[in-house]
Amino acid sequence: MQEVSDFVLFLGRFHPLVVHLPIGFLMFALILELANNFTKMKHLNAAVPLALLFGAISGTVACILGYMLSQSGGYDEDMLNGHFWFGIGTTLLAFFAWALKSGVLKIAILQKAKPNLALLTVMVILLSVTGHYGGNLTHGEDYLVKYAPFREKEEPLPQLAKLEEATVYPYLVKPVFEAKCVSCHNESKKKGGLAMHTFEAMALGGDGGAIFTAGEVEGSELIRRITLPEHHDDIMPPEGKTPLTEQESALVKFWIEHGQANEVATLGATEVPEDVLAYAASTLGFAAAGVGQGSSEVLPTANPLNMDVVNTITAAGFKVRELIDGSGLVEITLDDNKINASNMSEWEKHFQSLTPVKDQILWADFGGNELSNAIMNQISSFTNLRKLVLDNTSITDAAIQPLASLNSLESLNIYNNNITNSVLPTLKKMTNLKKVYIWQTQISTDAIEQLSADSQLKVISGA
């Protein structure tokens, strides 16, 4: 392409600004003419020539600026030609209508049949066609009707049974490109010679050649452009439009590096980085369970934390820590020596404040405190509890019994308590229990052997 001076492009970019002036003037000319013909406001007739003249002049300026803008290239040629000629036609017609109306030009035949009304109607039709072409050039061809009520709906992608089955491009990458790239890189508007509305079009590359090669993130122009700093001249989408989020960039990178940059690779086919997996899971409506620890770990879903509830709990003296940001899953801990016989009834009430989050507690540590039966009952209501620390609490075998209902419990720490072999039946009822810490209890060596013999349970006693 021939080099175009920056100044021409600079002026050209004023086209979208100026172009709305003739639209307004000429439309209004038609309205004035209509009023003149069909209402009693005959005096408006005098204003028509003025509206037409300004419409024609601003139309001329818009045409010139539009031509300048077209020099930046990247537009669909047919559509650009249409816009170009309809634009010029509209402008010429506006001049002609003005000449007729103002009496500069006199054609006898046309005087009788309300010629101006017909002419102005034709002019506005031309104007609309021009405008439509212009809109398509700027926003892409399907912009206008994308959300139309009776449009032909795109066939939705089939619902996925498993996250691993998701093909990377159609399910994940394409929606990103459609949201962030396609408005300037499509069939009709190919900025930089690049179209991204289909995979095939994208594979053809742009004026600078291919935008990516499968497996090569380093040399990929696509990656370079979307990951530039936000004020860089070359960043895509350009400044002012919404950039890709970090997760979206990571996804595109992953697609090029490990997804073979094609249409068919699935998420399950390769090792997926955590952030990409998390993004995929949330976009496609899968719970983010197990992300980061291999897919084996399934976490319970929980409500977001209610700060009023959290404030009540912390005011009581518990510490609350959210285990995964935004997950609502928490660890509750209590410093040593908070509870003793004298303030027990008070603390039994404090434990009631945990009820609203009882299904959200994954880990709990109440070690170093005296715990009453009422408190133990409350603890046994934490249905999703996985790790429970109750060392140095002077609890007894009987006090532990309610915990038998904790089916998620994996680790129980009851070291240095007055606990005997009678606790064994309770421990055996905890179906998911993997580790129990019983150092400094009275559980006998035989009992330990028996416990560890017949289950997955690891019994950890003293060194």
Next chain:
Amino acid sequence: MCDHHDTLRSNNKDFQEIEKQLDRRHFLKKTSLGIGALALGSLLGADKAWGAIGNSSDSVNNFTRNKLGLPHHLPKAKRIIYLFQSGGPSQLDLFDYKPGLVDMFGKDLPESIIGGQRLTGMSGSQSTLPVAPSIFDFKQHGESRAWVSELMPHTAEIVDDLCFVKSMQTDQINHTPAVTFMQTGHQLPGRPSIGSWLSYGLGSDNENLPTFITLVSKNGTGQPLKAGLWGNGFLPTEHQGVQFRSGKDPVLYLNNPDNYDGNDRKQMLDYLGKLNSIQHDAYGDKEIQSRMAQYEMAFRMQTSIPEVTDTKDEPEHIFEMYGKDSKDPGTYAANCLMARKLLEKGVKFVQLYHQGWDQHIGCPNGVKFKAKQTDQATAALIKDLKQRGMLEDTLVVWGGEFGRTVYSQGQLTKENYGRDHHPKAFTMWMAGAGVKPGMTYGQTDDFSYNVTENPVHVHDFHATLLHLFGVDHERLTFKHQGRRFRLTDVHGHVVKDILT
């Protein structure tokens, strides 16, 4: 004169002094709306990145609302103790058993093994590089059948709890850059250490104690350590490691001076805090807040430190387990015991340093001596954490900054040899939280010189460590001087194979 029982008055002379001061930056901020708006943007950004630790400690907030969006996933580790063996322990004499070397005794190390590597100035000029097999016996231990030399009899007892990584690699061949690299992810000083990243990212579990504490064994020999190794770099200052003294009083001046009962100290600090917050409002310097937080922390440490560092309530059998040194404050064994107590109280990161593993000459005696100083207490720490149920969410790391060469630096005899620095292969071990127990990961060649299987670079180690705390190492960043920094810079892969 202003009596500090008065409420603060703006006609106070101190404040008038502050009011008068107007520096260049301040002037620009106040006069130029544009720059003011820019500054506002970056201030808001900085606020967002502020760690979880509360700045106003008057309102002790028991809920850790993390402003950085952490943890990214469910953590396995709640706390860590890093047993740093400074100087570069000889993997060849401790864990990386190479029986074939006996037949190679005294032969020149083949060039094919060295592979053109640039050696240090200490052994690079030697005419020969004679292979020096370890003089120590190795045996397999535990159900995991891990090889451990006779120098570490206590460690041998706990191998089923450990995960040996025999394929560690670093970029640095000299102590200072290598230790700096291992502790901060960069060879040059100035980056935040691992502990300060964790403190910044995850905040404190006990507002009465520092989040990150460093203990250095007393009477250390060999290469010196410097505070930058546990420094905060460009992170807010309260995230730096607090070094305890290796003696009877871990923190000095905690006790009140004679004839002062300390009753009005809180009041004094409150007044000071108000003064400082006026200063902060005037200048917006985050370091003023850091300083305020430090004063408050020091005040709370007056009661918390004596309690946590006092070992007199420990039963005799615990001292026996850690070894007789554990009654001698400042030794490695005593530090291990204190570390356990600190971890119990909610300190997130305890970093031990034990110096002197730098056996250029007299390697057999040197390694033997160092092993004797550390072996029993290290093993005791693992056992102690385990029986208390803490090992499952405490990460324990053992290792130095690099390994040592298979060839002898200086003269090789049947009983004696020296070993030079070796960055291309060395052994570390991890244990506890989320790390597979009873595992040996990675392999070296017959000379323990090159990694032949599953290399683990220092960056990978850092990435894995952060992963265990629920942190994606690529997403814990801090913007400084116009770019975002990470512990792992632009490198690092989580070693998934060693995770449970």
